[in-house]
Amino acid sequence: MAKYEHRDADNRWHAFSDADNQVIEDAYRANKNKILLTMPQNPPGLREFEVRFGDNARSERMPRPPSTKIIQVNVASGATRIVRRIASPRGSNSAAMTRASSFADDPALYGWLLRRATSGWRRGAWQRRFFVLVPKSSCLLYFHRGLHTREVQLCRNADPSAPAARGTIPLANAMVCTDDVDGSKQHSFSIAVPGGFEYDLAAHSAAKKEAWLDQLVRVARGDDLIPAPPPTPARPQVG
Incomplete structure (x- = not known):
C-alpha cells in the first residue's frame, strides 16, 4: 500500500x-x-x-x-x-514488470492523442501526437509520427533499437485529473507530475478518454494493467 x-x-x-x-x-x-x-x-x-x-x-x-x-x-x-x-514498490511478479511474450499479450494502450504545446510559437495549440504507454518504465512516450506494432513493442520493452521518442511523461506518483482542460476542450484531461509540471491531453472520443484514464491511473498508482477479456465467440447460426 x-x-x-x-x-x-x-x-x-x-x-x-x-x-x-x-x-x-x-x-x-x-x-x-x-x-x-x-x-x-x-x-x-x-x-x-x-x-x-x-x-x-x-x-x-x-x-x-x-x-x-x-x-x-x-x-x-x-x-x-x-x-x-x-507509491509502494512493484513486486517482482508484477505483470507490468514482465516482458510480454507477444504483442497481443500486452494490454497497454497506444495510439493518437492531442497534446497541448507548452512552449514555442505554437504554445497553447493542440497538436496530434502518437502515444505509447510503457508500464514497465511508468511513463508515457509520444512521437511525431505513428508507429508500427513492432516499433510499439520495442518501446514497451525499452529495446535499444526502439525509435526515439519526441518526449516522455513520467507517471510514477503522477496525479491524473479527469476534468476537461479549462472546461472547454472536449474529451481532454491532464497529468500533473511531481515537480509541478502539467501535461494537457485530449482523446478523440469519450470512450477513448475513459480507456486512457483507466490505464494511466493504474500505472501512476503502481497497479498492474488488466487485460481486456477475450471476445465472446459468435454463436453458429442454425438452419
Missing part, C-alpha cells in the same frame, strides 16, 4: 498512521476531492483535518495546488500542509 507524509513548517516530513494511510489511499483511488480525518487523541484544535486532492488541493493559505496535488488543512485554524504520496 502507498504511504503518505505531511510536511511541517521546518520542511520535515511526518508519516501518517497506517489507519490514516488506508483512508487516504482509498480516497485517492476513488478520485475523491477531499476527505475528513479525525484524530481524537490530539489536543483540541488539532483533531479534525481535511485532506484535499487534485485541483481541490487549495486553501486560503495555499491558493494554488502544490506539485503533489495533495494537502492537509486544519479545519479549526486553516493551517495547511503539503502531503505527498509514496
Whole structure:
C-alpha cells in the first residue's frame, strides 16, 4: 500500500498512521476531492483535518495546488500542509514488470492523442501526437509520427533499437485529473507530475478518454494493467 507524509513548517516530513494511510489511499483511488480525518487523541484544535486532492488541493493559505496535488488543512485554524504520496514498490511478479511474450499479450494502450504545446510559437495549440504507454518504465512516450506494432513493442520493452521518442511523461506518483482542460476542450484531461509540471491531453472520443484514464491511473498508482477479456465467440447460426 502507498504511504503518505505531511510536511511541517521546518520542511520535515511526518508519516501518517497506517489507519490514516488506508483512508487516504482509498480516497485517492476513488478520485475523491477531499476527505475528513479525525484524530481524537490530539489536543483540541488539532483533531479534525481535511485532506484535499487534485485541483481541490487549495486553501486560503495555499491558493494554488502544490506539485503533489495533495494537502492537509486544519479545519479549526486553516493551517495547511503539503502531503505527498509514496507509491509502494512493484513486486517482482508484477505483470507490468514482465516482458510480454507477444504483442497481443500486452494490454497497454497506444495510439493518437492531442497534446497541448507548452512552449514555442505554437504554445497553447493542440497538436496530434502518437502515444505509447510503457508500464514497465511508468511513463508515457509520444512521437511525431505513428508507429508500427513492432516499433510499439520495442518501446514497451525499452529495446535499444526502439525509435526515439519526441518526449516522455513520467507517471510514477503522477496525479491524473479527469476534468476537461479549462472546461472547454472536449474529451481532454491532464497529468500533473511531481515537480509541478502539467501535461494537457485530449482523446478523440469519450470512450477513448475513459480507456486512457483507466490505464494511466493504474500505472501512476503502481497497479498492474488488466487485460481486456477475450471476445465472446459468435454463436453458429442454425438452419
